[in-house]
Amino acid sequence: MENLLEIKNLVVEYTSIKNETKSVVRAVDDVSLCIKTGEIYALAGESGCGKSTLSKAITKLVKPKSGDILFEGKSILKHTKEEARQYPHNVQMVFQNPYSSLNPKMKIGEILREPLDINTKFSKNRKSAIIKNALDDVGLAQSALDLYPHEFSGGQRQRIAIARALILNPKLLIADEPVSALDASIQAQIINLLKELKESRELTILFISHDLNVIRYLADRVGIMYFGKLIEENYTTNIFNFPREDYTKILLSSAPTLA
Numbered sequence: 001m002e003n004l005l006e007i008k009n010l011v012v013e014y015t016s017i018k019n020e021t022k023s024v025v026r027a028v029d030d031v032s033l034c035i036k037t038g039e040i041y042a043l044a045g046e047s048g049c050g051k052s053t054l055s056k057a058i059t060k061l062v063k064p065k066s067g068d069i070l071f072e073g074k075s076i077l078k079h080t081k082e083e084a085r086q087y088p089h090n091v092q093m094v095f096q097n098p099y100s101s102l103n104p105k106m107k108i109g110e111i112l113r114e115p116l117d118i119n120t121k122f123s124k125n126r127k128s129a130i131i132k133n134a135l136d137d138v139g140l141a142q143s144a145l146d147l148y149p150h151e152f153s154g155g156q157r158q159r160i161a162i163a164r165a166l167i168l169n170p171k172l173l174i175a176d177e178p179v180s181a182l183d184a185s186i187q188a189q190i191i192n193l194l195k196e197l198k199e200s201r202e203l204t205i206l207f208i209s210h211d212l213n214v215i216r217y218l219a220d221r222v223g224i225m226y227f228g229k230l231i232e233e234n235y236t237t238n239i240f241n242f243p244r245e246d247y248t249k250i251l252l253s254s255a256p257t258l259a
């Protein structure tokens, strides 16, 4: 399999100034990893280890201090204007909290149309067909289009957020703790939806979670992060059966088993 995404020696730092003292947090510390076309790559690790920062660097929400991120072999840090314009068609993200990631004042139809209005010059009919298709794909009725986010449950809202992420037909979907805010019974539905979408849409997925049970079920490969570093990486079965690093063993032993 080819590499869709390649991260090379990535360093991301946050600088803050408090009481005239500058402090620097190195959230991602020299991380290198590759995500292959068509796989689900999971990033695991405790809260604060840098998972979200890494995903934000891939989606250009934060700027790396050093290192490189290649998408289909091209550095996203050296994009031309045209490549930058194209990038949202390649990479999209779903966030943890479906309550805050959807604008409460917009109807679902508007929420799903917005990425098309911003990023394409498609005809009205074509946009409507894409929106209809995305709603179908996430298992929501067309009647959702005229409703507002508050009229949906958490699981349904996450389906809407996934539909929005699919609107531009991206190659890579980054899902950052997409089920952590949901009830356990709903979690399984969303996880299965991601699995189905991977097949039907030929998606590559970067799945971020602190929940190893979910990762074990979903991922092809797993990377373990610890204090900004990628300390171990392997195929899912190997990570769970033959963890190499002590920290990975601790992480595995502290994961509750599925009831």
Ligand SMILES: Nc1ncnc2c1ncn2[C@@H]1O[C@H](COP(=O)(O)OP(=O)(O)O)[C@@H](O)[C@H]1O
Pocket: 014, 015, 016, 025, 026, 027, 045, 046, 047, 048, 049, 050, 051, 052, 053, 054
């Ligand atoms: N906007 C920010 N400003 C300053 N520090 C931040 C910011 N976002 C995250 N951090 C810090 O960076 C580190 C990594 O955070 P994050 O990437 O959110 O980790 P994770 O997603 O694994 O919980 C943490 O120490 C966190 O406090």
Ligand SMILES: [Mg+2]
Pocket: 051, 052, 053, 176, 177
């Ligand atoms: Mg996070």
